[in-house]
Amino acid sequence: MNTVKQWDRIELTFNSTIDKKHFINSEITAIITTQNEEFEVSGFYDDNGVFIVRFMPSKVGVYNYVIKSNVAELNGITGHFECIINDNENIKGVVRVDETYHFKFDNNEPYYPFGTTAYVWNYQLPEIQNQTIETLSKSPFNKIRMCVFPKHYTYNFKEPEEFPFHGNIKDGFDFDTFNVSFFRKLEQQIEKLRQLKIEADIIIFHPYDRWGFSKMDEKVDFRYVKYLVSRLSSFSNVWWSLANEYDLLVHKSMEFWDKVVDIIASQDPYHHLISNHNWHDPFRYEHYTGTKHWYDHTNPKITHASIQHHDMWFIPFWREQFKKPIMIDECRYEGNVDLGWGNINAEAMTDLFWSILCAGGYATHGDSFLSEDDIIWWSHGGVLKGQSAARIAFLRQIIEEGPVKRLTPIRADGHWDTVIGHVNSDYYLMYFWRNSQPGFKYMTMLDEHHQYKVEIIDTWNMTIETYPEVVKKGDKVQLQSKQKIALRVTKI
Amino acid sequence: MNTVKQWDRIELTFNSTIDKKHFINSEITAIITTQNEEFEVSGFYDDNGVFIVRFMPSKVGVYNYVIKSNVAELNGITGHFECIINDNENIKGVVRVDETYHFKFDNNEPYYPFGTTAYVWNYQLPEIQNQTIETLSKSPFNKIRMCVFPKHYTYNFKEPEEFPFHGNIKDGFDFDTFNVSFFRKLEQQIEKLRQLKIEADIIIFHPYDRWGFSKMDEKVDFRYVKYLVSRLSSFSNVWWSLANEYDLLVHKSMEFWDKVVDIIASQDPYHHLISNHNWHDPFRYEHYTGTKHWYDHTNPKITHASIQHHDMWFIPFWREQFKKPIMIDECRYEGNVDLGWGNINAEAMTDLFWSILCAGGYATHGDSFLSEDDIIWWSHGGVLKGQSAARIAFLRQIIEEGPVKRLTPIRADGHWDTVIGHVNSDYYLMYFWRNSQPGFKYMTMLDEHHQYKVEIIDTWNMTIETYPEVVKKGDKVQLQSKQKIALRVTKI
Numbered sequence: 001m002n003t004v005k006q007w008d009r010i011e012l013t014f015n016s017t018i019d020k021k022h023f024i025n026s027e028i029t030a031i032i033t034t035q036n037e038e039f040e041v042s043g044f045y046d047d048n049g050v051f052i053v054r055f056m057p058s059k060v061g062v063y064n065y066v067i068k069s070n071v072a073e074l075n076g077i078t079g080h081f082e083c084i085i086n087d088n089e090n091i092k093g094v095v096r097v098d099e100t101y102h103f104k105f106d107n108n109e110p111y112y113p114f115g116t117t118a119y120v121w122n123y124q125l126p127e128i129q130n131q132t133i134e135t136l137s138k139s140p141f142n143k144i145r146m147c148v149f150p151k152h153y154t155y156n157f158k159e160p161e162e163f164p165f166h167g168n169i170k171d172g173f174d175f176d177t178f179n180v181s182f183f184r185k186l187e188q189q190i191e192k193l194r195q196l197k198i199e200a201d202i203i204i205f206h207p208y209d210r211w212g213f214s215k216m217d218e219k220v221d222f223r224y225v226k227y228l229v230s231r232l233s234s235f236s237n238v239w240w241s242l243a244n245e246y247d248l249l250v251h252k253s254m255e256f257w258d259k260v261v262d263i264i265a266s267q268d269p270y271h272h273l274i275s276n277h278n279w280h281d282p283f284r285y286e287h288y289t290g291t292k293h294w295y296d297h298t299n300p301k302i303t304h305a306s307i308q309h310h311d312m313w314f315i316p317f318w319r320e321q322f323k324k325p326i327m328i329d330e331c332r333y334e335g336n337v338d339l340g341w342g343n344i345n346a347e348a349m350t351d352l353f354w355s356i357l358c359a360g361g362y363a364t365h366g367d368s369f370l371s372e373d374d375i376i377w378w379s380h381g382g383v384l385k386g387q388s389a390a391r392i393a394f395l396r397q398i399i400e401e402g403p404v405k406r407l408t409p410i411r412a413d414g415h416w417d418t419v420i421g422h423v424n425s426d427y428y429l430m431y432f433w434r435n436s437q438p439g440f441k442y443m444t445m446l447d448e449h450h451q452y453k454v455e456i457i458d459t460w461n462m463t464i465e466t467y468p469e470v471v472k473k474g475d476k477v478q479l480q481s482k483q484k485i486a487l488r489v490t491k492i
Numbered sequence: 493m494n495t496v497k498q499w500d501r502i503e504l505t506f507n508s509t510i511d512k513k514h515f516i517n518s519e520i521t522a523i524i525t526t527q528n529e530e531f532e533v534s535g536f537y538d539d540n541g542v543f544i545v546r547f548m549p550s551k552v553g554v555y556n557y558v559i560k561s562n563v564a565e566l567n568g569i570t571g572h573f574e575c576i577i578n579d580n581e582n583i584k585g586v587v588r589v590d591e592t593y594h595f596k597f598d599n600n601e602p603y604y605p606f607g608t609t610a611y612v613w614n615y616q617l618p619e620i621q622n623q624t625i626e627t628l629s630k631s632p633f634n635k636i637r638m639c640v641f642p643k644h645y646t647y648n649f650k651e652p653e654e655f656p657f658h659g660n661i662k663d664g665f666d667f668d669t670f671n672v673s674f675f676r677k678l679e680q681q682i683e684k685l686r687q688l689k690i691e692a693d694i695i696i697f698h699p700y701d702r703w704g705f706s707k708m709d710e711k712v713d714f715r716y717v718k719y720l721v722s723r724l725s726s727f728s729n730v731w732w733s734l735a736n737e738y739d740l741l742v743h744k745s746m747e748f749w750d751k752v753v754d755i756i757a758s759q760d761p762y763h764h765l766i767s768n769h770n771w772h773d774p775f776r777y778e779h780y781t782g783t784k785h786w787y788d789h790t791n792p793k794i795t796h797a798s799i800q801h802h803d804m805w806f807i808p809f810w811r812e813q814f815k816k817p818i819m820i821d822e823c824r825y826e827g828n829v830d831l832g833w834g835n836i837n838a839e840a841m842t843d844l845f846w847s848i849l850c851a852g853g854y855a856t857h858g859d860s861f862l863s864e865d866d867i868i869w870w871s872h873g874g875v876l877k878g879q880s881a882a883r884i885a886f887l888r889q890i891i892e893e894g895p896v897k898r899l900t901p902i903r904a905d906g907h908w909d910t911v912i913g914h915v916n917s918d919y920y921l922m923y924f925w926r927n928s929q930p931g932f933k934y935m936t937m938l939d940e941h942h943q944y945k946v947e948i949i950d951t952w953n954m955t956i957e958t959y960p961e962v963v964k965k966g967d968k969v970q971l972q973s974k975q976k977i978a979l980r981v982t983k984i
Contacts, residue, residue, distance in 0.1 A: 310908055310926070311803060332908055336931040336973040340908035345975055348927035370931050416802055416824055416832035434802070435840035439828040439862050481828040483837055 004057060005086040007093045007106065009234040012043070012053040014067065014074050023178050024223070028053060028069040034061045034083075039269045044230040047180040054234035056270060057083035058093055058106055090197045094236050094270050097303050101325050101360055102406035103273075106236075110404055113199065113327065114353075114396050115364030116141040119206075119244070120151045121381030122189045123160045132381030133192050139384065140393035143199040145241065145329060145364060148186065148228060152210040154339065156379055164224070169211055175220045183231055194237040201239040201329075203277075204228065204260070207248035215251055218259075225260055229267040238272050240264055241306060241329075245279035246295060254295070261301045275306035277329050297322040312352065312419070312433075315359035316409045326361035328352075333366025333378055334386035342368030342378060347460060347484065349388035351433060353395055354459055354486060358421040358431040360409035365392060394462040398488065403427050410445060420445060428452075428489040431459070437481045443489065446473040450491045457486040464488070496549060497578040499585045499598065501726040504535070504545040506559065506566050515670050516715070520545060520561040526553045526575075531761045536722040539672040546726035548762060549575035550585055550598055582689045586728050586762050589795050593817050593852055594898035595765075598728075602896055605691065605819065606845075606888050607856030608633035611698075611736070612643045613873030614681045615652045624873030625684050631876065632885035635691040637733065637821060637856060640678065640720060644702040646831065648871055656716070661703055667712045675723055686729040693731040693821070695769075696720065696752070699740035707743055710751075717752055721759040730764050732756055733798060733821075737771035738787060746787070753793045767798035769821050789814040804844065804911070804925075807851035808901045818853035820844075825858025825870055826878035834860030834870060839952060839976065841880035843925060845887055846951055846978060850913040850923040852901040857884060886954040890980065895919050902937060912937060920944075920981040923951070929973045935981065938965040942983045949978040956980070 004010035012030060016022070022045035030053040032039040043053030051074060057063060060083050067077040093106020095113075103111040116139070121132045136144070150160045159169065162182040167173035190200045204225060207214050216224070232238050242260055243249060257276055264274060276295040297305035298321070305322045308330035318326045334349035335342045344352075349365060356363040367377035369385035377384055399407075407421030407429060417436035422428045425447030432438065446452055454467035454477055467477060470492065479485065496502035504522060508514070514537035522545040524531040535545030543566060549555060552575050559569040585598020587605075595603040608631065613624045628636070642652045651661065654674045659665035682692045696717060699706050708716070724730050734752055735741060749768055756766060768787040789797035790813070797814045800822035810818045826841035827834045836844075841857065848855040859869035861877035869876055891899075899913030899921060909928035914920045917939030924930065938944055946959035946969055962984065963969060971977065 310805070313802070332926075336929050338930050338933050338968075340910065340928070343909050343930040344927045345929045417835050418832065434824070435836045436832070437828050437837045438830050438835040441830050476830075 001062075002081040003084050004055075004081060005084055005088070005091070006058055006060060007056055007086055007091045007236040009054050009056050010081050012055070012065065012079065014043075014051045014053075014077065016049045016051060016071050016073060022049075022051075022071075023227070024176055026051070026069070026071050028067060028071065028074060030055065030065045030067055032063050032065045034059065034063045041269050042226070042230040042267050044227055054231070056234040056236055058270075059083060060085055090195060091236065092197075095199055095239070095273055097273070097325055099406055100323055101319055101408070103325060103362075110406070111142075112396065112399050112406075113143045113362045113364075114140050114392060115143040115145065115201070115327070115329065115362070117145045117330075117333070117364055117366040117378055118381040119145065119147045119203070119379050120156065121379075122146055122186055123150050124375075124380050124382075128375060128380060128382050129189065131383060133196070135377075135381070135383050136193070136198055137196050139389055140396045141365065141389075142197055143201055143239070143364070144193060145201045145203060145244070146189075147203040147206055147244065149206060149209065149213040150211065151206065151208045151379060153208040153379070155337070155374055155376055156208070163211065164213070173212060175216055178224075178227055187231065187235070190232065190235050190238065194235060197237075199237045199239055200235070201241050202228075202232065203241045203244045205242065205246070205249060205252070206244040207250075214249055218256065221256075222259065222263055225263050226267055229264055233268040233270055233272060236270075240268070240272055240274040242274070242276040244277050245308070246276050248279045257295060258299070261299065265301055273303045275302055275304050275327065277306040278308050297324060312355040312359050312361070315356065315361040319360055319409070327364070328356050328361050329364040330366070331356070331363065333368045334388045335366070335368030335376075335378065336370055337368045337376070339368075342366065346387035346391070349386065350391040350395075350459060351484070353388070353392050354431045355419055355433045357395065357399060358407065358409065358419040358429050358433075358486070360407055360421055365389070391459060391462060395459070398429070398457065402429070425450060426491045429486060430489065431486040432484070435483070437483045438479055439481050440476050440478050441487070443471050443473060443475050443477060446471070446489065447491075448473040453490045453492055455488040455490075456482070457488055458482070458484065459486055460484040493554075494573040495576050496547075496573060497576055497580070497583070498550055498552065499548055499578055499583045499728040501546050501548050502573050504547070504557065504571065506535075506543045506545075506569060508541045508543060508563050508565060510541065510563070514541075514543075514563075515719070516668055518543070518561070518563050520559060520563065520566060522547065522557045522559055524555050524557040526551065526555040533761050534718065534722040534759050536719055546723070548726040548728055550762075551575060552577055582687060583728065584689075587691055587731070587765055589765070589817055591898055592815055593811055593900070595817060595854075602898070603634075603691075604888065604891050604898075605635045605854045605856075606632050606884060607635040607637065607693065607819070607821065607854070609637045609822075609825070609856055609858040609870050610873040611637065611639045611695070611871050612648065613871075614638055614678055615642050616867075616872050616874075620867060620872060620874055621681065623875060625688070627869075627873070627875050628685070628690060629688050631881055632888045633857065633881075634689055635693055635731070635856070636685060637693045637695060637736070638681075639695040639698055639736065641698060641701065641705040642703065643698070643700045643871060645700040645871070647829070647866055647868055648700070655703065656705070665704060667708055670716075670719055679723065679727070682724065682727050682730065686727060689729075691729045691731055692727070693733050694720075694724065695733045695736045697734065697738070697741060697744070698736040699742075706741055710748065713748075714751065714755055717755050718759055721756055725760040725762055725764060728762075732760070732764055732766040734766070734768040736769050737800070738768050740771045749787060750791070753791065757793055765795045767794055767796050767819065769798040770800050789816060804847040804851050804853070807848065807853040811852055811901070819856070820848050820853050821856045822858070823848065823855065825860045826880045827858070827860030827868075827870065828862055829860045829868070831860075834858065838879035838883070841878065842883040842887075842951060843976070845880070845884050846923045847911055847925045849887065849891060850899065850901065850911040850921050850925075850978070852899055852913055857881070883951060883954060887951070890921070890949065894921070917942060918983045921978060922981065923978040924975070927975070929975045930971055931973050932968050932970050933979070935963050935965060935967050935969060938963070938981065939983075940965040945982045945984055947980040947982075948974070949980055950974070950976065951978055952976040
């Protein structure tokens with residue numbers, strides 16, 4: 001019997017004698033059953049008469065399947081396979097929402113996203129791709145935002161060799177025919193990330209386009225989404241990002257995004273994380289014009305709020321508003337490009353990560369330093385040039401050392417100097433954001449029934465110093481006007 | 493004939509033989525006429541049977557007056573005086589709104605406010621007061637926020653010697669009897685500021701109170717406002733700040749503030765600048781709760797928006813919303829107290845000033861460093877301990893060197909790295925805020941018909957370096973990823 005490990009993929013392959021317009025008219029679905037569970041799994045047409053159904057089992061056991069297809073020769077085929085235990089410690093299953101605002105893997109281990117961005121690393125030359133994988137393997141990042149479609153944007157004008165559809169910019173594209181070679185490479189890339197325990201936040205649509213992929217017919221859009229999901233959903237590390245900056249795709253209505261969500265919901269048997277990412281600032285627009293410009297993150301089919309914003313002060317409010325994990329997928333990148341989103345210094349990128357985490361959200365990094373070879377991490381991958389990644393690694397270590405429960409912010413209504421994430425009265429991570437440098441701080445937030453150990457964390461120099469005294473609620477902790485510090489306060 | 497210089501005060505003194513409850517029941521008004529103008533000027537009861545009417549003429553000429561009073565022996569008294577030209581270059585008249593978003597003096601010279609804060613410097617020991625005046629005389633600040641009532645707040649628990657009303661905290665206060673000695677001292681303090689060309693932003697109410705001044709009867713409140721205005725409005729450098737953090741005065745309704753505005757409007761013949769200063773952040777509250785928490789800065793009786801906020805990105809929007817000067821009277825202070833509003837570093841305070849000015853607003857500084865003698869500039873005056881004042885002086889010099897027109901922001905909707913204030917196509921001040929460090933910048937904002945001189949301003953080290961090339965619209969200016977810089981771009 002064929003075997004597959006938990007959260008790996010089994011690929012069921014079916015040969016058809018007809019190879020004509022299968023991308024459009026032919027459908028294949030496997031009804032897969034085990035014990036008390038049944039999965040309806042869409043397959044896809046690959047190439048040369050081959051149909052594929054991929055499946056990612058999460059539970060050990062024997063699975064039986066029967067094929068349903070409008071391709072007569074495939075309809076009714078049956079078979080079975082066995083799912084065995086996965087002993088690869090890197091493979092932990094699909095990331096899920098946990099405790100409303102946080103994440104965990106299927107195996108119940110917590111997952112704390114530390115994202116980065118390399119939008120079209122998958123379109124670069126093989127040597128650059130290898131360098132990207134090498135860089136990621138040594139980085140603190142365990143999530144990457146990446147596009148399916150190529151990107152037309154400053155520093156991104158090189159013509160790709162392959163596209164998701166057959167064709168090229170000169171002769172035009174055949175939107176009836178997927179370019180299987182492109183998808184196979186994309187799958188290899190996602191699998192490499194998976195082996196590195198890196199989640200692939202797959203950007204399905206985006207506005208930076210000279211090829212026409214942002215303005216296809218709705219019918220083509222929906223077929224593309226269905227095809228993409230049927231090819232990729234069996235990768236345990238896939239997340240669905242409906243779009244990067246959906247609100248710059250001006251041809252697409254809010255209803256369009258709802259329909260895409262519905263298609264994914266019906267095609268993805270594993271219910272991977274799904275979000276939609278904005279460009280506009282909702283405050284500017286809603287407050288001053290009354291116009292709604294944000295996707296409705298309260299939509300129950302969306303698992304988390306993927307937000308672009310510069311002010312982390314709002315995170316506790318977004319938590320209350322959306323009741324979902326708040327993933328700040330863009331908050332400006334470390335770099336020096338002549339573009340406002342991509343030229344903050346390393347101190348500011350570090351400050352954003354600390355601010356976001358202590359406010360109860362999660363953050364995504366970018367590195368947009370100009371270089372002579374025009375390879376910029378933010379878009380192409382390659383190597384990291386900034387100095388924030390080391391500090392983000394230090395922060396990740398602190399977060400992962402913390403209690404295996406997740407930070408809840410103390411809503412900082414009147415408090416402009418600190419942002420505090422805590423776990424009940426057991427653990428507090430108090431970050432002095434926004435250039436604060438207090439001489440001392442009263443520990444007003446602690447529980448009066450306990451004593452606490454205080455550590456002073458230098459977020460920039462990456463040192464942790466134990467405060468010489470045990471502290472109680474209301475005690476004064478001397479801080480000597482240090483800057484860029486955080487306090488880790490742990491119940492004794 | 494008695495003479496008075498333009499924008500100085502003449503004091504008309506009238507003795508009454510009755511000295512009883514004059515603060516409550518007796519009224520005195522002078523009808524003052526000159527050429528085609530008539531002023532109705534409220535006087536006040538001073539002490540020992542003496543009534544005073546103060547008047548600040550702005551035009552040269554002979555003035556006649558007739559007294560109206562319910563004190564029979566004063567009613568009908570007439571007299572005259574002459575206003576002569578003022579040759580003191582420090583005395584330029586009352587500050588007015590100019591060009592919607594800016595300020596000028598009565599003599600038409602522009603006024604660019606560079607504010608500071610020493611809430612109760614007027615309550616300190618004489619030697620501290622002298623030190624404050626000495627510090628101010630060498631500082632870049634030409635506006636100071638200060639309270640009439642004492643302040644009950646951290647670092648402000650010393651009991652004052654005198655109060656605006658007769659009485660003390662032990663025996664209680666007689667709200668029917670003003671303490672004239674207190675007001676005379678206050679007037680001396682305001683006059684000292686006036687001689688230093690410093691505007692006194694007089695805070696009429698505030699919530700930090702253990703004496704009961706924030707919870708007086710409305711009748712007492714209104715009598716106090718009327719008395720204050722009749723004593724102080726003849727000081728050319730007075731501004732009326734209805735409150736510091738009016739929205740923390742929870743016993744007072746929005747209608748209350750409207751009534752206070754009306755009283756001031758009727759009692760101040762010179763129409764000094766008037767504003768109301770918030771504590772809450774309107775975004776937090778309006779956006780998430782639908783509750784309106786900001787005073788209506790569009791009220792035509794309010795001359796400018798006195799705002800407490802931490803995010804200068806909104807200034808262009810507030811300009812559009814309020815169509816008035818935007819005065820950021822609190823944006824956090826340089827210091828190291830254990831309080832979120834008062835512990836940013838000097839770099840951040842400097843950054844806020846540059847951000848606010850280039851965004852088309854005006855800023856107020858504070859210095860809240862702890863000291864062994866508990867004299868903290870923000871509240872008590874004394875000496876400045878921070879390092880931002882020198883940088884603010886440098887900025888003031890740059891602003892005052894600029895064209896005698898005022899900066900209009902280029903609305904930075906999508907631009908997170910720079911804030912640009914400009915004067916038509918003649919002059920641009922482009923500040924790289926929010927930790928930006930671009931390698932270069934394209935001069936897209938310039939007029940295509942002109943050539944420009946570029947200077948690179950190091951806002952922290954206070955240097956100005958001329959860029960070696962003349963630039964045109966679209967040219968690339970090399971910036972070598974410098975931080976804390978601004979560009980001054982001037983039409984050749």
